[in-house]
Amino acid sequence: MTVSLAHDQQTSTAALPIGMFDSGMGGLTVLHECLVQLPGEHFAYVGDTARFPYGEKSREQLELYSRQITAFLEAVPCKLIVVACYSATSAALPALQREFRTPIIGVVMPGARAAVATSRYRKIGVLATEATVASGAYPRAIGGLDSGAEVIQQACPGLVDFIEAGDVASQALADAVSGFTEPLKARRPDVVIMGCTHYPLIRPMLQRFLGRDVTLINPAAEIAREVEAALVRQELERPGDVMGSYRFYTTGDVDRFRETGARFLQMPLTRVRALPLERLGGLVAP
Numbered sequence: 458m459t460v461s462l463a464h465d466q467q468t469s470t471a472a473l474p475i476g477m478f479d480s481g482m483g484g485l486t487v488l489h490e491c492l493v494q495l496p497g498e499h500f501a502y503v504g505d506t507a508r509f510p511y512g513e514k515s516r517e518q519l520e521l522y523s524r525q526i527t528a529f530l531e532a533v534p535c536k537l538i539v540v541a542c543y544s545a546t547s548a549a550l551p552a553l554q555r556e557f558r559t560p561i562i563g564v565v566m567p568g569a570r571a572a573v574a575t576s577r578y579r580k581i582g583v584l585a586t587e588a589t590v591a592s593g594a595y596p597r598a599i600g601g602l603d604s605g606a607e608v609i610q611q612a613c614p615g616l617v618d619f620i621e622a623g624d625v626a627s628q629a630l631a632d633a634v635s636g637f638t639e640p641l642k643a644r645r646p647d648v649v650i651m652g653c654t655h656y657p658l659i660r661p662m663l664q665r666f667l668g669r670d671v672t673l674i675n676p677a678a679e680i681a682r683e684v685e686a687a688l689v690r691q692e693l694e695r696p697g698d699v700m701g702s703y704r705f706y707t708t709g710d711v712d713r714f715r716e717t718g719a720r721f722l723q724m725p726l727t728r729v730r731a732l733p734l735e736r737l738g739g740l741v742a743p
């Protein structure tokens with residue numbers, strides 16, 4: 458009797474969606490990879506567009522925002538939560554994993570692992586937001602895998618603003634990319650991690666400025682593999698072979714999220730609901 462109750466509970470938990478959140482649209486590049494790799498799963502995604510960008514926020518702010526959204530997703534409920542934002546992962550992942558019951562996966566470690574496995578000369582560059590660079594999350598993650606690897610970080614303040622606004626090819630963007638990649642290139646890394654949700658969308662430009670000898674790492678595929686491994690380990694894969702669904706919540710404008718989001722996800726966004734900040738504020742006190 459107890460065994461069958463536990464089995465029923467496991468089966469109903471497996472049918473729940475995977476929760477995901479980001480400061481806005483960027484995490485949709487991570488969701489895209491998960492939709493491809495895990496077609497049978499349901500997903501519930503929160504884009505905190507009202508408080509975008511996270512990359513300029515303090516650790517305390519990012520911990521608070523991440524706690525609020527995790528509490529919301531846990532109440533949905535979700536069987537697993539992915540912090541699909543490098544800045545939020547860098548600032549808040551350990552606190553979230555300590556405080557919540559639901560298993561939580563971040564996006565820094567999968568890219569670090571891929572970079573260490575790829576680098577021949579053990580010189581790894583990281584392009585990321587100011588918050589991610591300041592947290593030291595990448596040097597910690599890479600150092601934990603290979604303490605002899607050199608990590609060269611480059612913060613790119615303002616870069617996400619171009620991409621978020623739909624600009625992936627202007628001269629102003631190219632000038633900004635050139636300015637950020639030049640000091641990194643001068644230190645001659647052989648592998649560079651795109652440690653921000655938006656950067657895979659300007660991959661060709663980054664590749665041109667860094668040079669063809671540099672291997673660019675988009676952690677999204679590695680993240681999707683880690684999500685799959687976590688589901689298998691915990692026997693939480695959704696049963697059956699019917700394609701899963703995906704839905705969205707945004708703290709900002711619903712129509713704008715639907716329109717701009719489709720570009721990041723490269724899939725249509727139909728089910729988008731408003732998630733007012735007041736509702737999130739009521740879940741966790743500052």
Ligand code: DGL
Nearest residue numbers: 480510511512543544654
């Ligand atoms: N999602 C953020 C990250 O990956 C980039 C955008 C932002 O600054 O909010 O770090």
